[in-house]
Structures are given as C-alpha cells and as structure tokens.
Amino acid sequence: MKSRTSTVRLAAIVGAIGVAVGSVAIGLTPATAEPAVTAVANTAINNDTVWHDTQGNPIKAQGGNVLKVGPTYYWVGTAMDPKGSAPVAPAKAVNLYKSTDLENWEFVRALVTQWDNDLDDDGTADVPNAQSPVPGGDPAGDLTAGKWLGRPQLARHPDGRFILTLEVGGNRTSTAGGLGNATGFFESTTGIEGEFTYLQKQYVDVTSSDPDGLTRGDGSLYVDGANAYLVYVGDSKTWRNVEGVRVAPLSADWRTILPHTHDDTVAEYEAPAITKIGSTYYMFASKKRYWDGTDTYYRTSTDPTNWTGRTWTKMTTNPVKEGSGNDLVRSYGTQFEQVFPVTSTDGTTTSYLYNGDRYSQFFGGKDPAPAGIGRNAWYPVTFDAAGVPTLHGATQVDVNAAAGTLSWNPVANGGFGQGAPFETYIPALADSATYDPATAYRFVPRWIVSGTTAAVKVQERTDAADDRQLKFQGATAFSASVAQEVGLERGSYRISFKMKGSGGFNDAYLFVKNHGVGEQHATVNTAANSWTTVSLDFDVSSEKVRFGFYANGAAGKWLSLDDVVITKR
Incomplete structure (x- = not known):
C-alpha cells in the first residue's frame, strides 16, 4: 500500500405483512474463513483493493448499511461467496463490523448465520431443523443454506431496541422463476452488539383482497424521526422485479409492514434507498444489471412517502469516463447501496459517503460482472448549491470523522491500481465470455x-x-x-x-x-x-x-x- 499523498480537500456543500415463525435467538458465529493477512492500520479508505478487518481477515459485508451509534459507526452486510461447482451455495452470514474512523473496521460478530440443511445434496438433512445451529430452531427453514439471505438493514427504534430486517427465502416458488422472498424481522434489546431474536417473516402488500401479498426484491430501511419505512422493489407472483419501487411504512413498533404509500410501475430500478439532505429527501437506486456495476440514479421529494411524478436522473460522476469497452462510468464498477452522512463531533459539518458493492467475485457464467478489485468501494458524494449530487471516483478517501470532512486526490487511480495483485484486475465487459486474461493487463481503470x-x-x-x-x-x-x-x-x-x-x-x-x-x-x-x-x-x-x-x-x-x-x- 502506498503512503497517502496530500490531496485537495473537498467537503460536501451541505449544512448539512406477516407469517409468524416464532422467536428464534440468533447466536454468535465467526465470519466465513478465508486466509488472513498481517493487519496494517489504514490511513484512508482504499478503494479498488480487498478490504481487511483489524485482525487481517477479509471483510465480507455486502448489500447492507452503516448506522452511527454515539461516536461509533456500525456496518452490517451479508457474507456471501460464489456457488462455483457446488450443488448448494455456501452458507451466508450477516456480519457486523464497527469503526470510529470509517477507515479501520473491527469484526464484532455474525448476527445471523444460515445453517447446513443438506450441503451434501443427498436428499437427507445433515442437521434436523429442530437441532439446527440457530438456537431455538428454524421450523420454517428460512435460514437454510442455499436460500437467499441479503439486504440487511440496521435501525435504532426510539425506545432503544435495534431492528434488523433481512430479505429471506420465503418458501414460495413463483410460476416463472421469481425468488419468492419475504422480509425477516429481527430485534435486539441488549444493544447493537447483543443477541438478535428472529421475530417473524412477512410478505409485502398483504391486503384483505390479497391475503398472500407479494414477494419482495432488493430494498432498504429508512428512518425519519420516530417513523420507519421499507423502501423496496416489489416482485410479482409470476416474475421478479416487475412491480416497481415501493415505499411502505412500518408499524409504530417497527415490527410490521403496513400497506405501501407509494408505488412505481416502472421496473428499471432496484436497491432503492432514501437519504435526507436538509429538507429534501433523495431516493437513490441502481439499474437492473445482474452482478454488474450500474449507473446510480436519484430523484427528490419533500415527502418520503410520495414520489409520484418525480423523475429519475442519472448521477453525475467525477472524473467523467466516456467511451466504451473499458468504460467504468457505471458508478466505478459498483452497485449502489446507501449514501450516508459523516457528521462532525460538534454537529456543524457533514460530508457524505457512497456505500457501493462490487461483485467481481461472481465473475463468470452468463451474467456480466464489474471490473475492479474488492467487494466494496466507498466514494465521496458532494451536493452543489442547487442540490445536485456528484459521485467522485476517488481511489483513496481520507476521512476525518471528528471534523466531518473527506479529502481525496481528484485523479482517480493515479497510482494505477496500487494495493492489490495485478492479476485480479478484470475489464468491464458486456459479456463475461469475451474476457481474455492475455489482454486484460491493457485495461487501465478510470x-x-x-x-x-x-x-x-x-x-x-x-x-x-x-x-x-x-x-x-x-x-x-x-x-x-x-x-x-x-x-x-x-x-x-x-x-x-x-x-x-x-x-x-x-x-x-x-x-x-x-x-x-x-x-x-x-x-x-x-x-x-x-x-x-x-x-x-x-x-x-x-x-x-x-x-x-x-x-x-x-x-x-x-x-x-x-x-x-x-x-x-
């Protein structure tokens, strides 16, 4: 890793449902094992590298969010690995990390872990449901290895409880290949680092005329004072991600999804999330491109429950990257997850970071995948005087958490990919079948x-x-x-x-x-x-x-x- 160079300081221009499955306590389980490296303290967020925690283990936290509690930032995400040639995908976990500087992350625990139902694929459960590693059992099998477990979202209720929502396998099979996923509700009454209990799973859009409701796709939680909302992609009963983006309030205790208050019919966007800047609500989302990086889109509103008529706009990037073939303008090879604030200790200065996922480890097969190294990349977001956001593709971001400021070199990849093995760079191609490792070295990101x-x-x-x-x-x-x-x-x-x-x-x-x-x-x-x-x-x-x-x-x-x-x- 290179030593950090002096950079131009650029701060953001801002002042700124249900089927009960019983209560299942989720126990502590270590993160998925991978070779560790010698832990070295970071002096910046180093994008385009594989991130490691303070013990030297690879960080695995995708599809989640960052929540600040006091002076500490907590980051929750899914640990997931490619299936490869195995009959069943490796068991997933929901990992929790913490940091006070956003540059060095300590692994806390796995809040939720899938269990081995039949990894041998021999038709016999290796561990019966009633004796699963999940304390109390998992009678509905929602947390079985091989099922989807993603989009973890942490939030703190005004009464002090911590709520964790997950997109879980809902035991439904649609008529045309939909995932059949539901929202799993977990909570902890002993603190964010304490034990989380599985309360229930719930389908969205349950009504008297449609008591079964719909299944859901990618989504997030948004908290606005005492109110919380599920912002999600609604799946139909016959196919996935065709019901558009919806916003549904949660009940006062944040344990139940109420009927949605906003419904889009355009099925082009996914992974929606809301951020409030001043008095303006921003809804950000990615486009539907499988594992590939996508441009990030946004729209604004004065009401988090009503986005009718609000036009989607592609987010500006800096540096601008035009052309084709080795084009990385799609949010610099990432998919949007969250834009979150970095606020100074005295509360007077706020900057914003883009939390992006990168799925290069899923490269291969028929689906396209993004270029770049690492599972995660976090970039500065600035807002101009008119409130227009810009995503900055900085290779290194220096965070001063106490001051609420971010610094970075305007030259993206000015070190030409330092900090990671050369052979792991892959070009962003429309079809992974055209990837040629013999010429991949000619790809110069950014x-x-x-x-x-x-x-x-x-x-x-x-x-x-x-x-x-x-x-x-x-x-x-x-x-x-x-x-x-x-x-x-x-x-x-x-x-x-x-x-x-x-x-x-x-x-x-x-x-x-x-x-x-x-x-x-x-x-x-x-x-x-x-x-x-x-x-x-x-x-x-x-x-x-x-x-x-x-x-x-x-x-x-x-x-x-x-x-x-x-x-x-």
Whole structure:
C-alpha cells in the first residue's frame, strides 16, 4: 500500500405483512474463513483493493448499511461467496463490523448465520431443523443454506431496541422463476452488539383482497424521526422485479409492514434507498444489471412517502469516463447501496459517503460482472448549491470523522491500481465470455486510452512491493494517450507525477487542457533510469480540466508513470 499523498480537500456543500415463525435467538458465529493477512492500520479508505478487518481477515459485508451509534459507526452486510461447482451455495452470514474512523473496521460478530440443511445434496438433512445451529430452531427453514439471505438493514427504534430486517427465502416458488422472498424481522434489546431474536417473516402488500401479498426484491430501511419505512422493489407472483419501487411504512413498533404509500410501475430500478439532505429527501437506486456495476440514479421529494411524478436522473460522476469497452462510468464498477452522512463531533459539518458493492467475485457464467478489485468501494458524494449530487471516483478517501470532512486526490487511480495483485484486475465487459486474461493487463481503470492501445499497459513495479505503474511501450512504432477529465473549482492547482523512461521519443508529454487557458505541456521525453518527479502548475477557470499523457515513439521506446496527484496551490 502506498503512503497517502496530500490531496485537495473537498467537503460536501451541505449544512448539512406477516407469517409468524416464532422467536428464534440468533447466536454468535465467526465470519466465513478465508486466509488472513498481517493487519496494517489504514490511513484512508482504499478503494479498488480487498478490504481487511483489524485482525487481517477479509471483510465480507455486502448489500447492507452503516448506522452511527454515539461516536461509533456500525456496518452490517451479508457474507456471501460464489456457488462455483457446488450443488448448494455456501452458507451466508450477516456480519457486523464497527469503526470510529470509517477507515479501520473491527469484526464484532455474525448476527445471523444460515445453517447446513443438506450441503451434501443427498436428499437427507445433515442437521434436523429442530437441532439446527440457530438456537431455538428454524421450523420454517428460512435460514437454510442455499436460500437467499441479503439486504440487511440496521435501525435504532426510539425506545432503544435495534431492528434488523433481512430479505429471506420465503418458501414460495413463483410460476416463472421469481425468488419468492419475504422480509425477516429481527430485534435486539441488549444493544447493537447483543443477541438478535428472529421475530417473524412477512410478505409485502398483504391486503384483505390479497391475503398472500407479494414477494419482495432488493430494498432498504429508512428512518425519519420516530417513523420507519421499507423502501423496496416489489416482485410479482409470476416474475421478479416487475412491480416497481415501493415505499411502505412500518408499524409504530417497527415490527410490521403496513400497506405501501407509494408505488412505481416502472421496473428499471432496484436497491432503492432514501437519504435526507436538509429538507429534501433523495431516493437513490441502481439499474437492473445482474452482478454488474450500474449507473446510480436519484430523484427528490419533500415527502418520503410520495414520489409520484418525480423523475429519475442519472448521477453525475467525477472524473467523467466516456467511451466504451473499458468504460467504468457505471458508478466505478459498483452497485449502489446507501449514501450516508459523516457528521462532525460538534454537529456543524457533514460530508457524505457512497456505500457501493462490487461483485467481481461472481465473475463468470452468463451474467456480466464489474471490473475492479474488492467487494466494496466507498466514494465521496458532494451536493452543489442547487442540490445536485456528484459521485467522485476517488481511489483513496481520507476521512476525518471528528471534523466531518473527506479529502481525496481528484485523479482517480493515479497510482494505477496500487494495493492489490495485478492479476485480479478484470475489464468491464458486456459479456463475461469475451474476457481474455492475455489482454486484460491493457485495461487501465478510470483512464481513457486512445491510439495504439496495445502499447499502453498496467504492470507491476519491480522496485516496490504491491504496487503498479502505467507503461507506454510498443513492439512496433506507436502513438497513444491516456486521459481523464475531472471537475475542479476555479483556482490554482499543481499536477505532479513520477516518471522514468528511455527518452528519444518523437514526442512525449503531459498535457493539461480544457481548463480555460489553452493547453499546457510538460515534457517526459528525457532519459531517466530512476524515478523523477515532474510537476506543472495550472489555473482553472472553466471548473473542469482534461489531463493525461501522450507518447509517440519507435519500437522499443518506453515510458513509465506513477503517483499522479493534483493539489491546490
């Protein structure tokens, strides 16, 4: 892992149902075992890496949310692994982590764990329901391995209880392949780190005319004072995710789903969640793209229960990434889960983080999967004076939790993927069947590659462990460039980077343009066998800048680049 460089400080511009199954106590179970690494304290949120907890174990927490209790942030998510060739998917767990700085996470416990009903697939239950590892049993089999267990959401009721909702297997089989899932309600009266008891599962939209109700898809909990709402995708009885986005209030004790108050009929969005900024409610959601990363969409309202006529808008990203093939503009290879506040100790400053899931570990098969490393990626979200949100694709995010501020290098992936094994990078392709590991190294995340693309690659540095560089080199004559475009406030900046190379190019330079004062260059055509730092000062009057590197040379000429950083002067 590289040491963190100084960055431009950018703070957000804001002031800112049922079928009872009995009470089943869920016991403590360790996280799914995977090889641990030597624990090293983080000094930033390191995106595009595999995250590890304070014990060095891989963090497994997908599809969940972050809840602040006092000075501590708690993060709940599902531990899930690919099925592979096994007859039944590995047992899932709902893991709880905690942190005071949002950069280092301690594993607390598994709040809920599926149990082995028949992992041998021989028709005989390995552990009878009544004797399952879930204390008290699981007579309905909701927590059996192989069933869905996802979208965990933690909330604190005003009376002090902690509520956990889950999307659980509902023991229904639809006529056309729907999942048949229900909402499982769990609660703890002994604190967020205490034992959670399974209260019941409940289907949504139960009415006198339709006592069976519908099954549900991806969803979240939203708390607004003493009121709580389930924000979810309603599945039909014949297919999944075709009933649109709905908002349903919970009962006063937050144990029962009441009839929905809002219903969309457009079935394009999933994983909806609500965040309140000032007096405005934002509903964010992802698009339906299987395991793939998706653009994040949002709309606003003054009433969390009424979104009628509120248009969905695609969230702006910074840096902007256009093009195709290696395009990562889809929320930087993630799916939206949550936008949550980071508020200062004195309550005067608030910034916002985007909690994103990445499902690269499910790459393969017929469904597309995103590029990038790691199961999770958290990015800054800023809101302009008009309330328009922007998602910043920062590779590293420095969180000052006490001050409520975030800092990051505007250059996304300025270190070209440091902090993770090179061979784990995969390109974002529309069809996983076209993935070719022999050419995957040419994929340069967050950068637009033009010209002789075969001459541009990311490779391991031989002089630094666990680090990479960008390299221009061709077997024949070549002309190529890499570029990014980012939004910057008006002002004076400096871009710096490290370089070494053969020299002797026809032309080779850093370029900065579209920033309001013409195009500026800094040469990188000098022979250098050791790393040399180069910098260029520039002023921004257009609130954006396009920058990158260009090299035109004969066969065998080479140029290596690393540590590209923009700082404010």
